Amino acid sequence: MSSAKLYKSFRNGATHSHLVICDENGECCAITTGLGTNHWMVGIAECARRIADMVERAKNDAGIPQETRLTSLGLSLSGCEQQESNRELSLELRNSFPDISDSYVVCSDTMGSVFTASPIGGMVVISGTGSNALLKNPDGSTHNCGGWGHFLGDEGSAWHISHRAMKTVFDDMDNFAKSPYPVERIWELIQQHFNIKTRLDLLPHCYAKFDKSFYASLCKKLALVAVEEDNELAKSLFTDAGRQIARSITALLPKVSHSLVDSGELNIVCVGSVWHSWQLLREGFIKELSLYTVPFRLNLVTLTKSSAYGACYMGADAIQYDLARNYSDNVKIMFQYTCKNSAKANGNGYCQSNDIPPEGRV
Structure with a gap:
């Protein structure tokens, strides 16, 4: 094993990280998970330490000696949109953990998803703790919508859905903006999630003790209430989130x-836990898309393999190594949307959307 080329890939979101080591034939040697590695949240030094820890554990699992450096290390990380900070992270890894890898590639977490699905580019929409949308064209040009974090964006994310739930409840109780649906069940859910009794008790969780991941995890409970209890307010939050996600797509279509x-x-490529609630997002998503003329079919696809594989492919490409890969095994179609000659525009067009049953997805 020590003489083989080893390509390690690493993909993270704000909450969890995933790592895979592949050999020179593209075969997986080890997979492991770890804490989030967004350097804006934990700092460059801690980010590097967490990466090194995962590499060490993965090497142990694969039976690779710790002193054996990986041939190339692809890092597809949340928060890595700037070249300067990406170089800083690479330098920190080289200096503090010299036995990790011979080569490094650091890029945004969206890139790992794109290259897991296709060698020429495409679009990826992340809706997890936070949200981001990225388009990469075959000529190498890239365009973003979102990815600015919860202060400036994160629309359609778990954090945003959770925040809107709380804001709706607070505004209704303040008589500032009355909710179109009863808020009592959602307020009860918020109280249970944060283990609080009054609205004042929630303030530390919003400020002094703010934990974005925990805050966002309320979203899963909102989804359960929407499905199992048919709660109108919870359903409306996801309908709106569907519209927001669709808007990030239409922003990039031009x-x-x-x-x-x-x-x-x-x-x-649809990445992130919020996509697990697709049936709740679907109505708002389609309504938003129907406002636009889309001249080609949109296929929402999910990854059947970790987007860490895309980071692995980039690591290999960076050193001009033709690593074996089979993209058709990496994705499956979840939903298709076609809108030809918009009916809104000329009265003679059509829009068609199809959910693909799990057994029929390819």
């Missing part, structure tokens, strides 16, 4: 290169 959609369709 930037899509013709060469990316010469097949007549565009794959959009």
Whole structure:
């Protein structure tokens, strides 16, 4: 094993990180998980330490000696949109943990998802703790919508859904803006989640003791209430989130290169836990898309493998190594949307959307 080329990939969100080590044939040697590694949240030094810890554990699992450096290390990380801070992280790893890798590639977490699905680019929409949308064209150009964090964005994310639930309850109780639906059940859910009794008790969780991941985890409970109890307020929060996610897609559509959609369709990789509630998002998503003329079919696809594989592919490409990969095994279609000659525009068009049953997804 020590003489083989080893490509390690690492993909993280704000909450969890995933790591995979592949050999020179593209075969997985080890997979492990760890804490979030967004350097804006934990700092460059701690981010590097967490990465090193995961590499060490993965090497042990794969039977690789700790002194054996990986040939290339692909890091597809939340918060890594700036070249300067990416270089700083790479330098920190080289200096503090010299036995990790010979080569480094550091990029945004969205890139790992794109390259897991396709070698030429595409679109990825992340809706997990936070949200982000990215388009990469075959010519290498990239365009973003979102990814600014909870102070400036994160629309359609678990954090945003949770925050809107709390804000709706507070505004209704203040008589500032009355909710169109009863708020009592959602307030009860908030109290249980944060273990509080009054609204004042919630303030430390919003400020002094703010934990974005825990705050966002309320979203899962809201989804359960929406489905199991048919709660109208909870359902409306997800409907709105669906619209927000669709808006991030329509914001990027004008930037899509013709060469990316010469097949007549565009794959959009859906990443993050909020997508597990697709049936709750669906109505708002379709309503928002119906406002636009989309000249090609949109395929919402999910990854069947960790987006860490995309980071692994980038690590190999960075040193011009032709690592074996099979993209058709990496994705499956979840939903398809077609809108030709918008009915809104000329009265003669049509819009069609299809959910793909799990057994029929390819």
